[in-house]
Amino acid sequence: MTTEMTEAELDARHAEKMRKKKKARDKIVATKTIEKGLLIVHTGKGKGKSTAAFGMVFRALGHGLPVAIIQFVKGKWQTGERVALEKFGDQVSINTMGEGFTWETQDRQRDLAAARSAWERAKEIIVSRDYKLVLLDELNIVLRYGYLSADEIVAFLRDEKPDDVHVIVTGRNAPDSLIEAADLVTEMEMVKHPFRSGVKAQLGIEF
């Protein structure tokens, strides 16, 4: 007697296992009935925080939904996303604050004013309900530098965001109060990074 299963037995066992998985999954999905504009946070030291948010932006655009982006830290390396977003014309509103990375401007007063102005614009966009998805890209960085008050931002997102608007906040070091208020939080952890082995940032990958 052998304990090896025949291919037919493996197939039958697989079909049974998959049937059970599908049943369990369908049952779970059926209990999820609340439609709600989510507050989503991508944080952590790893890569992919803004990139995953841009992926969600493109998915929403693909569904024909209007999307707004507020970039709290303007990068020099946003060409790829910008060109891709332009394919969607008026369906997407792009709002960029100030000039350059904060560590390239060295002008705190200008950064403070730019952060405040970007946040005022973000609030207008969110309460307007003209956009189904609003990306507050790198807002956490601005909070980390103390350019805006985390208390003020979290209170607004918790109490004044319309129920049918999704908001995504990205950036490392998300404040605890924001994580507490959020519906969905993903932490991107870096396991391995090519910069460590001397590989330079590359077109289409890093920027």
Add this chain to the structure above:
Amino acid sequence: MTTEMTEAELDARHAEKMRKKKKARDKIVATKTIEKGLLIVHTGKGKGKSTAAFGMVFRALGHGLPVAIIQFVKGKWQTGERVALEKFGDQVSINTMGEGFTWETQDRQRDLAAARSAWERAKEIIVSRDYKLVLLDELNIVLRYGYLSADEIVAFLRDEKPDDVHVIVTGRNAPDSLIEAADLVTEMEMVKHPFRSGVKAQLGIEF
């Protein structure tokens, strides 16, 4: 005497700090000189693995680079991405394996054949060098089910992938050998998920 700094002092301190940061950063960037097609892995139990990969796809497309996608697990919920990708016409090649999620097919032989066929297509695409970025979406799931040999896949990606082609592999439970071979690995950790509080999957967010 007070220890409070004036705004002018805060600004001066900030400018100095930022000057130092910029100098340190420029120095690091200058040491990174190797151009290399990367093997990138997005794994972990959190959300955003495929979504961040799609974000990279759109960024590369925005830069005018040709991109290929091989979907190892066909989801029903890919409409958003597909419509957005179609904006780029022939610049992107989309290849989908088989039918439906594995837990909806219950047919192991069909899944085995589909996985093998998708992998053969992936190899052709990668060695052709016609595409600068190749996304092997949910390949880890197929490896997890044992539909393909992780040893075979890792050996190919390590030894036969052309140096100027970037490959992204997504899916939870990436095998250790793949993580070992990769240049860049990000683990997406779920901190909070709205499914837990009865919120259903929503258009433009979950699919």
